Amino acid sequence: MAHVISLLNHKGGVGKTTSAINIGAGLVELGKKVLLLDLDPQANLTISLGIQRQPVTIYEALRGESELVPFQYKQNFDVVTSSLDLSGAEMELVNEPGREFLLRSLFEPIQEEYDYIIIDCPPSLGLLTLNALTSSNFVYIPLQTEFLALQGVAKIKQVIDKVRFRLNKKLSVGGVIATMYDSRKVLNRDVVSTIKKYFGNRVFETMIRNNVALAEAPAQRMDIFSYQPKSSGALDYLKLCKEIEQRCNAAEAAANAAPAKPQAQKLSTVATRQPMDSMPKGTPELVAPRQQAAQPQAQPRQIVDLHG
Ligand SMILES: Nc1ncnc2c1ncn2[C@@H]1O[C@H](COP(=O)(O)OP(=O)(O)OP(=O)(O)O)[C@@H](O)[C@H]1O
Numbered sequence: 043m044a045h046v047i048s049l050l051n052h053k054g055g056v057g058k059t060t061s062a063i064n065i066g067a068g069l070v071e072l073g074k075k076v077l078l079l080d081l082d083p084q085a086n087l088t089i090s091l092g093i094q095r096q097p098v099t100i101y102e103a104l105r106g107e108s109e110l111v112p113f114q115y116k117q118n119f120d121v122v123t124s125s126l127d128l129s130g131a132e133m134e135l136v137n138e139p140g141r142e143f144l145l146r147s148l149f150e151p152i153q154e155e156y157d158y159i160i161i162d163c164p165p166s167l168g169l170l171t172l173n174a175l176t177s178s179n180f181v182y183i184p185l186q187t188e189f190l191a192l193q194g195v196a197k198i199k200q201v202i203d204k205v206r207f208r209l210n211k212k213l214s215v216g217g218v219i220a221t222m223y224d225s226r227k228v229l230n231r232d233v234v235s236t237i238k239k240y241f242g243n244r245v246f247e248t249m250i251r252n253n254v255a256l257a258e259a260p261a262q263r264m265d266i267f268s269y270q271p272k273s274s275g276a277l278d279y280l281k282l283c284k285e286i287e288q289r290c291n292a293a294e295a296a297a298n299a300a301p302a303k304p305q306a307q308k309l310s311t312v313a314t315r316q317p318m319d320s321m322p323k324g325t326p327e328l329v330a331p332r333q334q335a336a337q338p339q340a341q342p343r344q345i346v347d348l349h350g
């Protein structure tokens with residue numbers, strides 16, 4: 043049964059699509075069978091891989107006109123494509139019974155065929171994203187290591203919490219991916235330390251460095267392993283995929299070992315009263331601890347709005 047992973051951040055341009063493509067390609071490099079699902083009406087993933095408009099995209103499938111028809115991009119690497127038509131789907135499906143579970147039911151017949159299904163979410167928290175969350179085991183949150191990286195993260199957590207308690211109790215935040223990292227920049231290092239304070243060991247050890255090859259690969263309609271397999275982008279994503287494999291294997295082993303919980307409903311109720319994960323409360327600041335220590339009286343330069 044495939045591990046289903048949604049790449050989610052309603053902030054735009056943080057590396058969701060780049061990560062979806064290159065995590066998918068990296069897992070294929072590691073011998074896995076992967077399905078990528080482009081759930082974004084911008085269809086950036088589809089376009090970045092140079093896949094032409096398909097007769098059946100995720101749009102037609104969500105409308106109930108067809109089952110999912112994956113396009114074989116490479117051996118062991120399939121893609122369910124998107125198209126601009128998908129931008130109308132949220133409105134069109136708003137009165138559809140079971141509209142939050144349309145994707146989940148589409149996955150059912152094919153889930154055994156793959157080791158991993160990776161969903162590239164749109165930069166919004168609407169019905170499409172909700173469908174991704176009801177279908178997933180894990181959410182990975184890509185965070186760009188820039189100012190305001192954590193802005194709006196509380197909203198994502200709120201949505202994930204609600205989905206877990208109401209619609210999909212298997213869902214959890216499986217990881218946080220620091221993207222576009224440049225170790226020479228003080229700000230990038232500071233942001234990473236803030237992200238780690240907030241998310242703890244959910245942050246993957248591997249950080250995705252800023253690498254021009256990652257930005258060029260879509261223009262060549264390739265993933266990074268086909269475009270520049272020796273680039274730092276390829277090395278980073280391959281290393282990240284090894285971590286992903288370890289985490290997924292560990293989660294699977296834990297789930298198989300866990301005793302049956304007869305009072306699952308009760309446990310959920312308890313959990314809703316607690317903050318998700320082991321995150322510290324409070325508003326993280328994007329000011330380097332070192333800078334704060336040097337100027338204890340100074341006002342923090344910027345505060346992240348965690349309630350936005
Ligand atoms: N590690 C990186 N180094 C350099 N450029 C990168 C890196 N990761 C992503 N980019 C570039 O940053 C831009 C935004 O990335 P991407 O499209 O993956 O973000 P996104 O979160 O999917 O955006 P959207 O919210 O619009 O869907 C793209 O031009 C991409 O090529």
Ligand SMILES: [Mg+2]
Nearest residue numbers: 058059082086
């Ligand atoms: Mg994208």
